[in-house]
Amino acid sequence: MKKKRTGKKRVIITSTILVLLVGVLCLICVPLFKNLKFGLDLQGGFEVLYKVESIDGSKMTNEKLTATYKTLSKRIDSLGVSEPEIILEGNDKIRVKLAGVTDPDEARSQLSTVATLSFRDTDDNLLMSSDVLKAGGAKIGQDSAGNPAVALSVKDKDKFYDVTNKVKDYENNLLVIWLDYNSMVDSYAKEGNLCGTSESNCLSAASVSQGFASDVIIQGNFTEDEVSNLVDLINSGSLPSKLTEISSQTVGASFGDNTLQKTLIAGIIGIILIILLLIYVYHFAGFIASIAMITYAFLVFAIFWVVGGVLTLPGIAALVLGIGMAVDSSVITFARIKDELYKGRSLPIAFKEGSKSSISSIVDANLTTLIVAIIMFIFGESSIKGFATMLIITIIVTMFTMVFLTRILLKLFIKTNYFNDKVNFFIKVKSEDIPDLNKNEEIKVVPFKNVNFLKRKSLCVLISIIIIVIGALVFAFKGFNLGIDYKAGTEITIATEDNLSKKAFANDLKKLDLKSSNISQTDEELSARVDKALDGEEVKKVSNYFEDKYDAKVNIGVVSNIVKKELIKNAILSVLLALVGIIVYVSFRFKISYAVAGVVTLVHDVLMIFALFTIFRLEISSMFIAAILAIIGYSINDTIVTFDRIRENLSVEDNKKMTKDLFEEICNLSIRQTFGRSMYTSITTILPVLALIFLGSNEILTFNLAMLFGLICGTYSSIFIATTLFILLEKKNIGKPKKVKKIYTDEFEEKKIKGINC
Numbered sequence: 001m002k003k004k005r006t007g008k009k010r011v012i013i014t015s016t017i018l019v020l021l022v023g024v025l026c027l028i029c030v031p032l033f034k035n036l037k038f039g040l041d042l043q044g045g046f047e048v049l050y051k052v053e054s055i056d057g058s059k060m061t062n063e064k065l066t067a068t069y070k071t072l073s074k075r076i077d078s079l080g081v082s083e084p085e086i087i088l089e090g091n092d093k094i095r096v097k098l099a100g101v102t103d104p105d106e107a108r109s110q111l112s113t114v115a116t117l118s119f120r121d122t123d124d125n126l127l128m129s130s131d132v133l134k135a136g137g138a139k140i141g142q143d144s145a146g147n148p149a150v151a152l153s154v155k156d157k158d159k160f161y162d163v164t165n166k167v168k169d170y171e172n173n174l175l176v177i178w179l180d181y182n183s184m185v186d187s188y189a190k191e192g193n194l195c196g197t198s199e200s201n202c203l204s205a206a207s208v209s210q211g212f213a214s215d216v217i218i219q220g221n222f223t224e225d226e227v228s229n230l231v232d233l234i235n236s237g238s239l240p241s242k243l244t245e246i247s248s249q250t251v252g253a254s255f256g257d258n259t260l261q262k263t264l265i266a267g268i269i270g271i272i273l274i275i276l277l278l279i280y281v282y283h284f285a286g287f288i289a290s291i292a293m294i295t296y297a298f299l300v301f302a303i304f305w306v307v308g309g310v311l312t313l314p315g316i317a318a319l320v321l322g323i324g325m326a327v328d329s330s331v332i333t334f335a336r337i338k339d340e341l342y343k344g345r346s347l348p349i350a351f352k353e354g355s356k357s358s359i360s361s362i363v364d365a366n367l368t369t370l371i372v373a374i375i376m377f378i379f380g381e382s383s384i385k386g387f388a389t390m391l392i393i394t395i396i397v398t399m400f401t402m403v404f405l406t407r408i409l410l411k412l413f414i415k416t417n418y419f420n421d422k423v424n425f426f427i428k429v430k431s432e433d434i435p436d437l438n439k440n441e442e443i444k445v446v447p448f449k450n451v452n453f454l455k456r457k458s459l460c461v462l463i464s465i466i467i468i469v470i471g472a473l474v475f476a477f478k479g480f481n482l483g484i485d486y487k488a489g490t491e492i493t494i495a496t497e498d499n500l501s502k503k504a505f506a507n508d509l510k511k512l513d514l515k516s517s518n519i520s521q522t523d524e525e526l527s528a529r530v531d532k533a534l535d536g537e538e539v540k541k542v543s544n545y546f547e548d549k550y551d552a553k554v555n556i557g558v559v560s561n562i563v564k565k566e567l568i569k570n571a572i573l574s575v576l577l578a579l580v581g582i583i584v585y586v587s588f589r590f591k592i593s594y595a596v597a598g599v600v601t602l603v604h605d606v607l608m609i610f611a612l613f614t615i616f617r618l619e620i621s622s623m624f625i626a627a628i629l630a631i632i633g634y635s636i637n638d639t640i641v642t643f644d645r646i647r648e649n650l651s652v653e654d655n656k657k658m659t660k661d662l663f664e665e666i667c668n669l670s671i672r673q674t675f676g677r678s679m680y681t682s683i684t685t686i687l688p689v690l691a692l693i694f695l696g697s698n699e700i701l702t703f704n705l706a707m708l709f710g711l712i713c714g715t716y717s718s719i720f721i722a723t724t725l726f727i728l729l730e731k732k733n734i735g736k737p738k739k740v741k742k743i744y745t746d747e748f749e750e751k752k753i754k755g756i757n758c
Contacts, residue, residue: 010418042099046249047095048095052092097310120181168210175207186201270692271294277687278293292405299400314623324688326397329362331677332677335676335677363399364589371633387623447676457720457724483621484559493527509528516530579602601635612709626703639722642671645673646667650663667726
């Protein structure tokens with residue numbers, strides 16, 4: 001009795017400490033979240049993608065692109081943007097993201113102006129322009145003492161000699177090099193001591209002792225890094241690069257704030273629903289999983305903050321999705337523990353065996369999703385890359401919190417022995433359902449015992465074929481409803497408190513000489529697509545019109561044909577590489593028949609989502625492709641858990657005695673054993689997605705709808721389609737002898753085949 005009281009006391013104290021710790025983590029999350037860097041879709045701002053070309057027609061090299069990058073960096077500093085993003089894309093494109101910028105027109109003008117390099121005296125008089133230098137003629141060199149210096153390749157040597165010959169006789173014989181000199185702001189008298197720093201447009205002030213008619217060296221107390229930076233800046237000034245805007249997005253600050261608020265509320269509600277479901281389904285173990293899940297959310301934010309990540313709408317979507325998928329790790333473990341309890345094992349032994357047997361499923365499921373996330377990160381751009389970054393972080397944190405931490409906490413409470421006779425309270429398994437092995441009792445609980453999941457497998461395949469064929473027919477007559485990303489043009493979204501109708505919105509666009517299509521309306525927003533890709537002046541005109549007339553929050557996205565082609569190519573490549581990566585991994589971990597069945601199932605899921613989007617005329621955008629890739633990761637995750645159980649059940653059978661009926665029964669048994677887990681995982685993942693659909697931002701509605709369709713299709717296919725395909729592929733191997741390694745004792749083999757489920 002004393003031992004029981006001690007155990008109860010320890011449980012109460014430990015639980016209280018955990019609740020307090022979680023409370024502290026939640027309090028820390030608030031300032032941590034506020035200190036994160038937010039993308040322009042969550043705080044407003046300006047994003048532009050430039051195609052970089054040389055005016056002189058020479059080939060654009062990595063060196064020239066990097067030089068232009070350095071110039072843009074220096075110009076952005078003058079705009080006062082605290083957390084700019086400048087991303088090199090391909091061999092001739094630069095993407096600039098300026099979250100929080102208050103004047104997009106000034107930013108566009110400042111960024112796209114050709115870089116100007118000038119040589120002046122200390123009184124700021126112009127002596128020479130960059131015309132005297134060869135394009136890209138600055139190189140890293142050394143002075144006579146072997147110290148780092150800048151070597152300049154001179155094109156107009158006569159002019160360079162005349163100027164330097166005069167400067168050598170000046171009282172202050174300095175040749176001052178400026179990048180983008182502004183007479184209203186810049187002055188050597190004020191900035192001479194700042195030359196060469198990021199705080200001034202003055203690059204260098206070199207002492208001239210004689211006239212030069214050849215290539216020259218700029219020397220000083222430079223470090224190698226300073227010389228390298230100076231070379232890039234001089235080259236960017238002496239190389240007149242032409243920046244052609246090929247896409248842009250302008251988001252008002254209030255528009256972004258509203259989006260952030262709605263998405264956060266949806267995310268919090270989704271998490272609360274998951275916690276309630278976990279506690280209802282798994283009682284105290286669900287409570288522990290909830291503690292681990294909150295810790296998981298905190299760690300994801302903390303890591304994202306440490307690595308300097310920029311949180312965007314797709315990133316939040318990945319976080320919420322990751323929470324649902326992270327719970328799956330706990331669900332798999334709990335299902336295995338319950339399996340062992342239904343076999344008559346004690347709680348400590350059931351926990352030990354269940355934890356051990358669930359590891360392979362968890363690792364395989366998360367690694368396949370990680371493969372997809374890495375492919376998204378490598379080949380995706382902009383929003384897709386942000387989604388992939390968050391997904392990679394969530395997978396890594398999942399392996400720590402939902403596997404390692406959850407098991408430590410469960411073990412801590414099991415060691416108290418308080419729950420040994422309170423199994424139902426611990427993990428919702430009634431004591432009367434646990435057989436007494438000492439009395440040779442049979443297994444009492446076999447959920448879904450009378451359900452034959454494979455009985456209607458042909459009907460399930462037929463339903464899929466019908467939906468895909470209908471989608472193909474609609475596509476043949478109407479095509480896809482392509483979003484702005486894949487059709488090129490301009491998308492204009494406004495949010496106003498005025499009761500503005502679609503017809504009035506269309507008339508306004510007509511007044512602006514814009515031919516609109518696909519006008520959509522929600523409770524707060526109106527969106528329209530314009531086939532023409534607007535330039536900077538046209539974007540400004542449209543934005544000012546709606547702001548002045550309706551006091552509207554305006555979001556304008558522009559995509560050119562160049563970007564459209566790149567996105568389509570990257571989308572196809574990403575999906576194909578994801579499928580290849582999964583084939584390789586599953587073949588290595590299982591065998592080729594599992595891999596083929598799994599990948600064909602993934603193709604089925606992708607086709608089903610495309611068919612449903614085509615039938616319901618939903619928009620296909622770049623975020624839709626991100627959702628497709630995420631579903632590929634999720635679906636194979638779900639399928640692998642089923643395959644893992646099939647492999648395990650087949651491993652205890654003598655293949656020489658195997659018949660087709662027995663083979664199908666083992667596959668059917670495996671589905672029964674994992675069906676509960678599949679349902680709970682799908683529900684916990686769907687809950688936050690539903691919250692985002694009904695309460696979140698319209699900006700990621702397409703993504704969330706694709707996720708909803710994909711989650712339903714992925715669960716359906718992993719149960720009915722994947723196993724059917726596997727049986728079809730394995731028919732030829734039935735009855736052939738093979739070397740089998742038994743992983744269960746004879747004592748439980750017969751009971752296992754009778755069917756145990758979570």
